[in-house]
Amino acid sequence: MKVIRDLLKYDKNFLVGFIFLVFALLLAILSFFSPYSPQERYVVERDKPPSFSHILGTNSLGQDVFWYLTFAIRNSLIIGLLAVILGRAVAVVVGLLSGYLGGRFDRIVTTITDSFIVLPRLPILILLSFTIKGNMNFITMALLIAFFDWAWPSKRYRSQILSLKEMEFTNTAKFSGRRIFQIVFKEHMPFLIPYLLADSISGFLFAIGMEITLSVLGLTNLDIPTIGTMIFWANYYQSMLNGTWWWISSPVLILIITVLGFYLLSVSIGTFLDPRVRLQKISVGENK
Amino acid sequence: MENYVKYIITRFIQTLIVIFIGITIVFFAPRFTPMDPVQSVIMRAYSQSTVDASVIQGLVETLKDLYGLRGTIWEQYIRFWKHLLKGDLGPSFTMFPTPVIQIIFKALPWTIGLLLTSTLIAWLLGIILGTLVGYFPNKSFSKILSIIITCIYPIPYYIIALILIFIFCYIFPIFPLMGGVQIGLKPSFSLTYILSVIKHGFLPALSLIIGTTCFIFMTQRALVSTLIASDFIVFSEVAGLSRKRIFLYLIRNSMLPQITDLALFLGGIFGGALMTEIVFSYPGIGQILYSAILQSDFNLIMGISIFSVVGVAFAAFILDLIYPLLDPRIRVK
Numbered sequence: 001m002k003v004i005r006d007l008l009k010y011d012k013n014f015l016v017g018f019i020f021l022v023f024a025l026l027l028a029i030l031s032f033f034s035p036y037s038p039q040e041r042y043v044v045e046r047d048k049p050p051s052f053s054h055i056l057g058t059n060s061l062g063q064d065v066f067w068y069l070t071f072a073i074r075n076s077l078i079i080g081l082l083a084v085i086l087g088r089a090v091a092v093v094v095g096l097l098s099g100y101l102g103g104r105f106d107r108i109v110t111t112i113t114d115s116f117i118v119l120p121r122l123p124i125l126i127l128l129s130f131t132i133k134g135n136m137n138f139i140t141m142a143l144l145i146a147f148f149d150w151a152w153p154s155k156r157y158r159s160q161i162l163s164l165k166e167m168e169f170t171n172t173a174k175f176s177g178r179r180i181f182q183i184v185f186k187e188h189m190p191f192l193i194p195y196l197l198a199d200s201i202s203g204f205l206f207a208i209g210m211e212i213t214l215s216v217l218g219l220t221n222l223d224i225p226t227i228g229t230m231i232f233w234a235n236y237y238q239s240m241l242n243g244t245w246w247w248i249s250s251p252v253l254i255l256i257i258t259v260l261g262f263y264l265l266s267v268s269i270g271t272f273l274d275p276r277v278r279l280q281k282i283s284v285g286e287n288k
Numbered sequence: 289m290e291n292y293v294k295y296i297i298t299r300f301i302q303t304l305i306v307i308f309i310g311i312t313i314v315f316f317a318p319r320f321t322p323m324d325p326v327q328s329v330i331m332r333a334y335s336q337s338t339v340d341a342s343v344i345q346g347l348v349e350t351l352k353d354l355y356g357l358r359g360t361i362w363e364q365y366i367r368f369w370k371h372l373l374k375g376d377l378g379p380s381f382t383m384f385p386t387p388v389i390q391i392i393f394k395a396l397p398w399t400i401g402l403l404l405t406s407t408l409i410a411w412l413l414g415i416i417l418g419t420l421v422g423y424f425p426n427k428s429f430s431k432i433l434s435i436i437i438t439c440i441y442p443i444p445y446y447i448i449a450l451i452l453i454f455i456f457c458y459i460f461p462i463f464p465l466m467g468g469v470q471i472g473l474k475p476s477f478s479l480t481y482i483l484s485v486i487k488h489g490f491l492p493a494l495s496l497i498i499g500t501t502c503f504i505f506m507t508q509r510a511l512v513s514t515l516i517a518s519d520f521i522v523f524s525e526v527a528g529l530s531r532k533r534i535f536l537y538l539i540r541n542s543m544l545p546q547i548t549d550l551a552l553f554l555g556g557i558f559g560g561a562l563m564t565e566i567v568f569s570y571p572g573i574g575q576i577l578y579s580a581i582l583q584s585d586f587n588l589i590m591g592i593s594i595f596s597v598v599g600v601a602f603a604a605f606i607l608d609l610i611y612p613l614l615d616p617r618i619r620v621k
Binding site: 111112114115117118119120122123124126127128130131132205208209212213216217231240241248252255256259260262263264267 | 302305306307309310313314317318321322323438439441442443444445446447450451454458562563566577578581582589592593596597600601604
């Protein structure tokens with residue numbers, strides 16, 4: 001807790017990122033108090049600009065943009081979170097084991113990973129989501145995204161392990177009779193955590209971007225409110241041409257706030273965990 | 289030298305295996321989905337009229353023959369490799385009987401033109417700006433530039449494209465919304481044609497340049513900020529070398545990872561910029577691929593994916609070959 005308080009006090013990136021994320025989270029939580037269900041249409045007057053009764057106006061489908069947005073941001077966050085957890089779990093196991101074991105196992109795994117890296121991700125994602133479009137829900141969406149976002153991270157974790165493996169303490173652990181799994185997950189894992197944190201956030205950004213891309217093309221379940229489907233419907237009713245700018249710009253704005261929040265947080269965590277940068281900061285502080 | 293040859297050979301075999309697995313996945317991915325190209329053609333052609341069931345049955349058989357979809361999936365797979373090794377990608381299903389390769393070659397110039405220019409511009413821009421900001425981190429222009437790029441970097445590509453369209457097509461209608469060239473213009477080396485191509489390509493290129501520049505800028509700034517603490521730069525400063533000289537040293541020493549990125553970007557060109565081309569209706573590879581997927585045109589999907597898989601895999605292979613030449617510190621084991 002003290003660390004977070006210090007970061008809030010001294011790191012502008014952390015402060016701004018934190019505020020942005022809290023804002024997005026508050027919006028997502030507000031969805032539980034929404035007076036309208038996101039599936040209902042034509043419950044309010046259509047195409048009304050922002051006013052006191054409808055903070056962000058209403059759309060051409062007769063929905064309140066603000067309350068719809070709360071559901072959209074909640075679902076987008078859930079999809080991103082699921083995709084990140086699934087993808088990183090595979091990446092950590094694959095990367096750590098292949099890096100530590102080496103030999104034939106490593107060669108086979110590396111070849112498979114490399115094959116995944118050369119695959120054109122977006123076309124295959126489009127293909128798969130086109131075929132399961134109707135049955136898409138949170139889990140399938142997250143699975144799809146995670147399926148294409150484990151190869152790069154696992155390659156990066158592997159290279160980290162390769163250098164950790166050469167260090168003295170690995171041998172000490174080995175000679176004192178620790179088993180492979182214990183060494184990898186107890187001794188090496190802590191070194192990877194900062195890496196994993198920053199990487200998870202970039203995975204999160206990838207997942208949210210993918211969700212938007214697929215939704216905008218109309219390839220996801222368009223009844224589930226997400227940031228992407230919201231943009232899809234706004235485009236579908238040509239909100240830019242009709243002058244209902246509040247409909248298209250609210251999801252875009254909240255999205256920018258969310259990704260920026262995550263990104264700034266990752267920058268701040270990255271610098272905080274890098275001891276060299278921290279030392280630099282301390283010495284600068286002393287010179288003052 | 290003997291080591292180097294051995295290294296090349298193992299890397300080459302590895303690349304071939306990677307390509308083989310990649311192509312195999314691309315082959316099976318559409319076939320394991322419930323998509324049926326024969327049915328989709330019949331649906332499109334006969335959805336309005338009533339035709340005898342036996343006629344349809346005959347048509348299904350003929351189409352299966354023409355499309356090479358006869359036999360079990362393994363037979364198809366082996367036949368596919370036989371044709372591919374002869375350099376034959378087969379006919380497109382939806383634009384039958386135009387060969388896939390012809391369709392690809394028609395779209396390739398647009399994609400290559402757009403992606404090559406925007407990638408190169410973005411790469412150079414990113415490196416120069418990144419080095420400047422990394423070298424002079426306390427100047428005010430560095431701080432402003434850093435904040436701007438940090439804010440743009442995490443924004444998903446589609447949103448950037450949308451904002452550009454919003455600004456340049458609706459608020460200030462300067463640029464055309466869609467197409468690669470003005471409709472009705474014949475390809476020629478005249479000034480009007482070239483100007484029209486540039487005008488249509490400007491927004492798609494700008495959207496790509498913004499994204500790539502931010503990415504290169506971030507890595508370059510990080511590379512340079514660790515470099516300036518290293519001994520040789522400190523010595524150069526102490527020795528009083530000119531700023532320009534040190535600037536060039538910084539660029540040269542951070543080149544290796546950047547060339548990696550450049551090569552992977554260039555290898556990815558053959559896959560097209562799917563989103564860009566869809567959003568701006570640009571007549572390139574990505575656009576074709578998208579419609580091929582929606583119309584379950586297996587051969588066309590395969591053809592484009594093969595280009596892209598081979599492109600990326602070979603870019604990575606060539607990189608590994610030239611690494612030892614670029615950087616003497618890398619030893620071949």
